[in-house]
Amino acid sequence: MGKVIQDVATAYREDLVPPAEPVSESWEAGNPHDHPSHEPQEEEESDEEQTSSAIPTHILAPQAQDQTFSENPGDHQVTGTVVTVANALPDHNLFYPRPMLPRAPLPRYPPIWAESRQEVCESFDWFRSYQGGVYFMKGQVKGYLLGGFSASRDLFHNDGRLIISHGGGKAESIHKHNGLLETLEASDQMEEDKSVRALLGVYRTKRPVALLIDENYKLFPYDLSSKGCTYAVLGWYYIAHAWAEYQFASNTVGRVVRYKFAFQWCESQGQPWWMFSSPEDTFNLSHGSPSSTNSMPPVDELTICMENMTVNTLSDPESHRTCQLCGYSSPTVYEQGWMCLQPDCPLFWRRENGEEAPAYLTYSQVFLRPVPLLGESLQSIYPSPPGIEQPSGDVTTTRRFCKGWHCSKCGRLSSRYKWEHWECRHIQATYGGHGRFRFAYEFKHQTTDKNWGQYWYHEEIIKPLCVLFRSGDTFGTRSTFILPHGRGRIHMLTMNPRGNRLADEIFVQYQDEAKDGRLRFRRWPMRAHKCRGTLLTNYFSQNTGEPYQYVGGSENTVPFDQSPKAVVKALNLIHARIREASIELQNPFNEILSAAYMEEQKMAFHSDSERGLGPVVASLSLGASACMYFRLHARYAFDEMPDENPLVLKLFLRHGDVVVMEGAGVQTCYEHTVVPLNFRIAATARYIGSDHQ
Numbered sequence: 001m002g003k004v005i006q007d008v009a010t011a012y013r014e015d016l017v018p019p020a021e022p023v024s025e026s027w028e029a030g031n032p033h034d035h036p037s038h039e040p041q042e043e044e045e046s047d048e049e050q051t052s053s054a055i056p057t058h059i060l061a062p063q064a065q066d067q068t069f070s071e072n073p074g075d076h077q078v079t080g081t082v083v084t085v086a087n088a089l090p091d092h093n094l095f096y097p098r099p100m101l102p103r104a105p106l107p108r109y110p111p112i113w114a115e116s117r118q119e120v121c122e123s124f125d126w127f128r129s130y131q132g133g134v135y136f137m138k139g140q141v142k143g144y145l146l147g148g149f150s151a152s153r154d155l156f157h158n159d160g161r162l163i164i165s166h167g168g169g170k171a172e173s174i175h176k177h178n179g180l181l182e183t184l185e186a187s188d189q190m191e192e193d194k195s196v197r198a199l200l201g202v203y204r205t206k207r208p209v210a211l212l213i214d215e216n217y218k219l220f221p222y223d224l225s226s227k228g229c230t231y232a233v234l235g236w237y238y239i240a241h242a243w244a245e246y247q248f249a250s251n252t253v254g255r256v257v258r259y260k261f262a263f264q265w266c267e268s269q270g271q272p273w274w275m276f277s278s279p280e281d282t283f284n285l286s287h288g289s290p291s292s293t294n295s296m297p298p299v300d301e302l303t304i305c306m307e308n309m310t311v312n313t314l315s316d317p318e319s320h321r322t323c324q325l326c327g328y329s330s331p332t333v334y335e336q337g338w339m340c341l342q343p344d345c346p347l348f349w350r351r352e353n354g355e356e357a358p359a360y361l362t363y364s365q366v367f368l369r370p371v372p373l374l375g376e377s378l379q380s381i382y383p384s385p386p387g388i389e390q391p392s393g394d395v396t397t398t399r400r401f402c403k404g405w406h407c408s409k410c411g412r413l414s415s416r417y418k419w420e421h422w423e424c425r426h427i428q429a430t431y432g433g434h435g436r437f438r439f440a441y442e443f444k445h446q447t448t449d450k451n452w453g454q455y456w457y458h459e460e461i462i463k464p465l466c467v468l469f470r471s472g473d474t475f476g477t478r479s480t481f482i483l484p485h486g487r488g489r490i491h492m493l494t495m496n497p498r499g500n501r502l503a504d505e506i507f508v509q510y511q512d513e514a515k516d517g518r519l520r521f522r523r524w525p526m527r528a529h530k531c532r533g534t535l536l537t538n539y540f541s542q543n544t545g546e547p548y549q550y551v552g553g554s555e556n557t558v559p560f561d562q563s564p565k566a567v568v569k570a571l572n573l574i575h576a577r578i579r580e581a582s583i584e585l586q587n588p589f590n591e592i593l594s595a596a597y598m599e600e601q602k603m604a605f606h607s608d609s610e611r612g613l614g615p616v617v618a619s620l621s622l623g624a625s626a627c628m629y630f631r632l633h634a635r636y637a638f639d640e641m642p643d644e645n646p647l648v649l650k651l652f653l654r655h656g657d658v659v660v661m662e663g664a665g666v667q668t669c670y671e672h673t674v675v676p677l678n679f680r681i682a683a684t685a686r687y688i689g690s691d692h693q
């Protein structure tokens with residue numbers, strides 16, 4: 001079965017439309033109205049291969065030999081300094097919840113902290129990974145998150161100036177396969193694994209890495225949650241040592257190869273902030289923070305100074321030894337003696353005499369000594385204020401302006417959740433303001449591709465001829481798509497450009513009322529998601545009339561008698577178009593959700609199928625054009641289109657267009673998504689009955 005491609009250029013369209021991208025397979029189904037703002041974008045965690053051969057000579061390609069493995073159950077103290085080591089209990093206990101020792105409350109707010117993962121990823125340039133613990137771009141690690149899953153011999157030493165952690169994933173995990181949950185065994189990390197490779201890359205080049213912790217990182221001496229912090233940035237570290245070892249695992253062989261990394265505090269940062277134990281000590285938040293003109297050195301300069309850094313690991317002849325069998329050098333990590341740490345060597349994890357690694361291992365004192373680093377030169381770790389490069393008064397609808405903000409007064413990272421300015425979620429300090437308004441004509445140039453006006457629909461959908469309708473002193477067209485099995489119809493109502501004057505006016509009025517909060521455009525928390533902390537929708541929205549549960553519920557809703565004028569005008573326009581196009585509407589709409597999408601934001605696949613919603617849903621498009629896609633709901637797609645992409649219809653929505661979804665089946669059998677080409681506002685109207693939940 002195929003798709004019907006058809007040109008929908010009507011007599012009234014002078015503008016041209018670019019080709020729409022095919023819908024990505026990776027979009028989530030049935031998501032309540034959205035995704036976080038960082039779907040793969042330019043700065044997201046990268047899968048790109050590392051270009052340089054950044055493999056340290058003492059770490060070889062892996063593949064563990066099948067050797068007997070003695071488990072290492074002990075923890076230990078290194079004399080002199082208090083050392084916190086993760087393996088306080090046998091490794092296998094790591095797979096079960098362990099009693100948390102009470103930790104001291106945080107004596108102060110960290111200089112950079114957040115409540116949610118989204119706040120970190122939207123505000124902190126050095127960590128933008130929503131899932132993994134290693135954030136890297138183009139093969140270079142930028143940030144590393146220490147979380148709750150510690151492994152044997154993880155370490156927080158010398159007040160956190162040396163932190164040992166196992167990087168790179170491949171832990172035991174649970175996956176969904178054919179609708180069933182399956183446990184995937186922990187497996188060996190390999191040198192070629194992307195994140196291991198990226199970490200080895202920064203180890204070799206001695207590039208600094210921003211280290212973060214979350215509240216579950218047990219080796220940090222203070223309890224982040226005592227101050228309501230979920231994440232805190234520790235500071236800049238570089239990787240002083242990297243090696244591989246065996247760790248216990250509850251997999252079939254009972255062990256896995258893990259790469260360990262020793263992160264060393266960059267001394268030019270001074271004392272770590274958590275060492276200021278009295279609340280009276282003031283940690284200088286402005287230390288190293290960027291000036292308003294952005295003092296970061298250009299990338300080239302940074303590259304030069306980082307390349308000039310050297311690490312003196314070889315000053316002690318005992319610090320490394322060469323394996324007689326494989327010929328590769330490994331560091332002397334443990335007091336119990338040197339071992340070959342090349343996973344593909346038959347002597348891996350064995351001492352020189354061939355004996356297995358002892359059950360209890362303690363770090364060698366020499367190994368734990370700070371490694372002098374020459375030529376340390378660091379960029380500021382503090383996020384630069386959003387949109388700082390832009391002259392004031394310029395547009396605030398670009399992606400840069402959707403960045404989060406670091407409050408220099410309390411250290412909190414906050415997403416931009418209010419339309420009118422940035423606001424700290426902790427102390428309500430504000431930053432920035434609204435930029436100039438955008439006008440509909442600004443977005444016309446975005447529709448100049450030769451494939452303009454193309455839409456397509458599945459061959460089971462019927463599209464009768466377009467129908468003209470009168471609208472005041474001008475006219476519009478109605479194109480109707482009839483869905484199979486009596487599931488309903490989807491109407492596109494487009495106007496002659498002369499008929500869009502009211503839409504032009506409403507578009508500007510929305511922005512005018514939003515700029516000072518008369519219209520409360522906010523990013524509201526999503527109801528269901530898998531991220532730590534609150535996850536906000538990526539677009540801003542406001543609801544008028546009856547509460548609409550999907551986005552913000554009653555908190556997001558204002559009654560019609562307090563409604564912003566733009567919303568009332570949008571609703572009147574939608575009602576008028578429906579009447580003019582002779583579409584039957586049993587109950588007038590009593591709810592209207594206005595959504596504002598900044599550049600590169602979108603609404604993910606969903607259906608408007610809350611209980612009690614009327615069968616007709618209509619949406620007015622304002623500003624930039626957008627592609628709207630419909631697909632069969634998963635439960636129907638499996639039976640009806642098992643071998644096909646379940647997309648059934650693509651519409652191209654332009655400024656002033658109204659889409660009407662008619663029939664409950666449109667929502668129960670299909671899902672839709674909207675992907676704007678740029679800044680866009682949509683006003684979607686529904687009837688919400690008294691049985692609504």
Ligand SMILES: O=C(O)CCC(=O)C(=O)O
Binds near residue numbers: 608619620621674684
């Ligand atoms: O942005 C749009 O045009 C559609 C919005 C939508 O799908 C909704 O509010 O349910």
